[in-house]
Amino acid sequence: MTNTLSVKGLSKSFGANKVIDSISFDVPEGSIFGFIGANGAGKTTTMKMILGLLPSDNGEIFVCGEKVSFGATKTNRFIGYLPDVPEFYGYMRAKEYLQLCGEIVGLDAVVKSRRIAELLDIVGLSGVNKRISALSRGMKQRLGMAQALLNEPELLICDEPTSALDPMGRKEILDTLKQASRKTTVFFSTHILSDVERICDRVAVISGGQIALSGTLAELRTKHKSNSILIKFASAIDKEQFVSAAALLMKDVKSVDMELTLRVTDIEAAQRVILRILSLNDILPLKLEVLEPTIESLYLEVAG
């Protein structure tokens, strides 16, 4: 599998402040890559370096095998970019803006009008004839998505595409990303972890200027298996009865209201013991669950 984007030993300082400290990661062709980090972690800085809008201090970036250089980089012909807050010309209409973009990219007239019609349809703006200044934030974000996809890029870079949107707007953007990923590799930054779980197949977490965690979601889940079991009881009496009966399991326990979270070494053996104790004491729990590590728990583990 080839890498659409490859970042090697990238560093960037602003004055004495080292924002990016020698980070490396690869985005394989066809993947949806979530670039996770807190506000100010350096996500936008990294993206701007990939786009050649900021010079890097050290390291190399390759897009589709070609090296990125600061300034007017040729690699941008492979890229569609959606900035965190896309700024358009408010006096234009969505279609006019896409026409301007199409002319700048150099699409020929027939291809251009076909692509624009297609994209306006995909992002749900085909019937909208208002000036951009009158569009809602969600609509602007969708227009931003349309312009990024206009030249059928190999790599789609989106900077926090869902951050400022309501749940409906977020869903629309995520759906569009998912749809776009059939034809293009997607690299997007976010701090909304549920978005990552919804559509990403690979992630990298940036924290303190370094990649704290990276890999496919499945890999990360196995590697950071929590070995925890959650039991929710119907009453406090049930809970007390269970705690006294299962004293052996009560080494690493978190107790909140009617819930117990047990951390164990052998998860299967522990499950058998728990079920036996519950049955012997005639306790019917409301819930018994083996906890999967969530992106949130992983994130808090490395970045918290």
Added chain:
Amino acid sequence: MKSFVAFTKKEFTESLRTYRLVVLAAVFLLLGVMSPLFAKILPELLSGVDLGGGIVITAPDPTAMDSWAQFFKNVGQMGMLTLIITFSGIIANELNRGTLIILLTKGMKRHTVILSKFLSASVLWTASYLLCLTVCYAYTEYFWPASILSNAFLAFFSIWLFGEFLIALLIFGGILFGNLYGSLLTCLGVIVTLSLLNILPYVQKYNPIALAGGTLSLLNAQKEAADFIPVTIICSVMAVSLLVMSIVVFNKKQI
């Protein structure tokens, strides 16, 4: 080239829809009408005014030169101020708001932005100026037929050139500071500096500011064309240098 045409088209759409075109056209039309009218009416208003104690103002009959004196004064002051205000945000606003980022990441060259903006602003300025000049000329001819204008081309060209210089200056200031104030202050700073330098007699001949107000002396043949050739060349060179510097600075700018 394709992106140059596309971006220039965008610039004209912008001027039209943000009323920049309307403002320029209206102001310069007004200045064109006002100058000869003022020259005609002012002496009539003043003459016969009794200041008391038997002092009565007697104004000489106005001539075409009075009309052109008004023209140069109005365009040189009000006109230039309008030009500065309407074009102060031409690049500063785009940088400040970040509207160029998407287009630049689409592969548009940075020098395209600067050249296209200079071209479209120049076209608007030229058109407004020609409108003003034509109207003023028509009225002046109507009030004072067959008046003689010496060095007409150079006299009218000079103030136009100064306008071009201001546009280049506004672009350079905008690129340098990336906001409206930077652009405005650079422009005003340079004008103030040039005006102060004009106090020195041996600088006057080479000072671009002379183009903005001093060309009436060409029209009424007090001075010769040769007197204005050096400053015309200097101003053109400065305008071109400002554009080149804008491109150089913009290419290195982090956006």
